[in-house]
Amino acid sequence: MSVLVIAEHNNKRLKAVTLNTIGAAKQLDNDIHILVAGSSCNSAVESAAKTENITKVLKINSKELSHVTAENIAPIIADLAKNYTHVLAPASTFGKNILPHAAALLDVQQISDISAIIDNDTFERPVYAGNAIATVKSSDDIKLITVRSIAFEPSSNEGGNAHIENIPSKGKSKLSSFVALRETISDRPELTSAKIIIAGGRGIGSASNFALIEKLANKIGAAVGASRAAVDAGYIPNDCQIGQTGKIVAPDLYIAIGISGAIQHLTGIKDSKIIVAINNDENAPIFQVADYGLVADLFDAVPELENKL
């Protein structure tokens, strides 16, 4: 038996988190199939076929899947799952939305957000906002798993030559329908795969001040992130939130500016290689995890940093 990965893609190519998910699948089995379900998704299917470690691509190309909803795709996953030992999806909002729906259809207790694979039944996963790590052993026949992308090395997007198999769509669910998508358009790197992230918090003070962060990020090719407080205050879009309920990141360099360091934020950054904190409160908890702390007013330090880099 083999492992099935559910691809997150944009119909043109696989998202980076899918490559990390394949990286996790590799630890379970050599025979890895991938489901690419979408509409006008030929390019994504081809890129999946070329991905290292993939032996078969299951392709569903259907207008009905131009906007994938859980109600549409979970029954397909549940049917396919019966041929596999493990079904893996990225622990992104895409995977979190669809996989538990499929798990319930199969009467399987999903294992969420794994950060390590001990053996084919046993996994580590962070709980309590990452303040504890639970090692769990599943007794279900099929394992449905979402994967914390930063914990697994990505597979390469070249070197593979997988067979492509067409499978039919199950039609469109009448339960829900797509209305609109407001996409955040940005030329900067994606947070979950960025090498450098500059993140701003409530200390930035306003949406217009956030330009300070963006300028610095542009100068060094970094991604831009934020605390919940900065997103709540409307300084920056929701998908920039890092933490327990936002994105989990692990860049080489994370620079937290005007962020206090609440546990819900720290859980999203503590696997970063180097953490820098710039904050004018020397007692801010962020300094307890920062490799380099600078106690300073951000309105002085950030422009100076930008100038000198």
Next chain:
Amino acid sequence: MKILVPIKRVIDYNVKIHVKADETGVDLANVKMSLNPFDEIAVEEAVRLKEAGKTSEIIVVSIGSEKAQEQIRTAIAMGADRGILVQTDDPIDLGGIEPLAVAKILKILVEKENPDFVLMGKQSIDDDSNQTGQMLSALLGWAQGTFASAIEVNNKSIIVTREIDGGRETLKLKMPAVITTDLRLNEPRYAKLSDIIKAKKKELEIISINTLDIDCSPRLKIIKVTEPPARQNGIKVSNVDELIDKLKNEAKVLS
């Protein structure tokens, strides 16, 4: 219109947790427990819908120990009409009643109470699974709207705006539906003292989990629970020049 709001008693989000020395779990003895923050947002949204005349009844449901009555009373003080506790002595964070079992229990209650929709937190801050709403939607065959940051309830449908990785997505859900809340849906109110006192007199039905014919035994065995590896202590730099020097020459993360 009737709304069912499932809620959970969890460790307060401000508490620094301690892993038990024998690695069997997290120490919950004598720590402050609260209503799960996402569930609080769900209760608040239901109460706002009621205040806007969109719904007539809000039923809160919790699965947990006898003590979860406190959280049900909190939700009632915020504006819910009545509560149901499905009582169990099993743990509800790890190694006990898991999301799939919770979804099965909720399905039974939905069939009994016939709500028009279920509004619940997207995740509980103890086991961080983010599964129960999606599972309930699957078991009921109802429409699913997860991670909601805005909802608009109409006669036969609900418009849900979802927070997703690439931005925001809007879906139209046919009723009945299951909706899970994200952080930015609203800011929950504090219950007034007078309402907390009044809530003590409201109806709270207790059902023993054993009377529901469901196999709730855990599928995920907890092998151990450990502390995450700690980060090494860092240093303070005295100015921007020193910071740049460290990043380039010591950490070598900038060139």
